[in-house]
Amino acid sequence: MILIYAFTMRSPVLRSVAVVLGVLGAMACSSCTTVTPPTTGVITVVAAEAQWGSIAVAIGGNAVRVTNIIDNPTIDPHSYEPSPTDADAIAHADLVIVNGIGYDPWATDLAAAAGSRVHVLNIGAALGFHPGDNPHQWYDLDAVRKEIPAIIAGALNAVRPQLEASGRFDAGAVGFTNGPYRAVGTLEWTIASTFRGTRVGASESIASPLARSLSLNLVTPPSFLRAMSEGGEPTAADLATIDRQLRSRSIAVYLDNTQNQTPVITAQVALCHRMQIPVVTVTETPPAHQSYVAWQSRQLTALLAALTAAKDHR
Numbered sequence: 665m666i667l668i669y670a671f672t673m674r675s676p677v678l679r680s681v682a683v684v685l686g687v688l689g690a691m692a693c694s695s696c697t698t699v700t701p702p703t704t705g706v707i708t709v710v711a712a713e714a715q716w717g718s719i720a721v722a723i724g725g726n727a728v729r730v731t732n733i734i735d736n737p738t739i740d741p742h743s744y745e746p747s748p749t750d751a752d753a754i755a756h757a758d759l760v761i762v763n764g765i766g767y768d769p770w771a772t773d774l775a776a777a778a779g780s781r782v783h784v785l786n787i788g789a790a791l792g793f794h795p796g797d798n799p800h801q802w803y804d805l806d807a808v809r810k811e812i813p814a815i816i817a818g819a820l821n822a823v824r825p826q827l828e829a830s831g832r833f834d835a836g837a838v839g840f841t842n843g844p845y846r847a848v849g850t851l852e853w854t855i856a857s858t859f860r861g862t863r864v865g866a867s868e869s870i871a872s873p874l875a876r877s878l879s880l881n882l883v884t885p886p887s888f889l890r891a892m893s894e895g896g897e898p899t900a901a902d903l904a905t906i907d908r909q910l911r912s913r914s915i916a917v918y919l920d921n922t923q924n925q926t927p928v929i930t931a932q933v934a935l936c937h938r939m940q941i942p943v944v945t946v947t948e949t950p951p952a953h954q955s956y957v958a959w960q961s962r963q964l965t966a967l968l969a970a971l972t973a974a975k976d977h978r
Contacts, residue, residue, distance in 0.1 A: 717735075872889060
């Protein structure tokens, strides 16, 4: 069993988790037999977030069947309340993929309650992060290219060790990096090489790993980014700094997470429009039925166009 946990008690939905944990408890009491994990057949994967499920599909192919729980950008992951259906899906999974880093504690709790037959892959912990670190590591494009495919392949190998010798999932990881992901890599290289050091702003910390991957200079105060990401209140000093940046047009582009909107962010976006600063949408979740690669390619293409337009306008 893979148990790579990053526990946290910082969750606004503990009451909902308790309800679905009760469902799992009732399910466990209804059967007094020990469940033996299957060793053959298609691997049933449940991903708390669609971005990780999409990569699992790309690596596992027809050897996996993936269900994504948070699977469209209309859902706020920070306030998501799991349902009994979610609990049931996790309880019957072979592999559960969670983001970790305090982002989806409800999924970690449900997987733990499901018992030892369920393998759990905690992406954040596998990357060496801890609760309190930036949880949006799917925007670390270097990690997605260099580390994530091997991590997911390793988890699939652990579920079906008899396939490990065939190298099926390891080959799938290499195929993902050298195949579909090349579109993202090309855009990453183009932006980094053309706009290295360009000053950008953002609505919250989701943009931090992305800006680092693209060699952009994210000048929004880190304390503001964190406050917005965690539902906190920004300081007056941070708001004044951002207001000066926008009114002086000292940033080329503003990255806006449309899944986390507050009056403060709405006002900043409106000021960007008045000052003719391009606003590029970034989301925490890909659109329904859209792969990680298609999602990131679309967002990076929009960012490249905005950076180019900003450069031409100055």
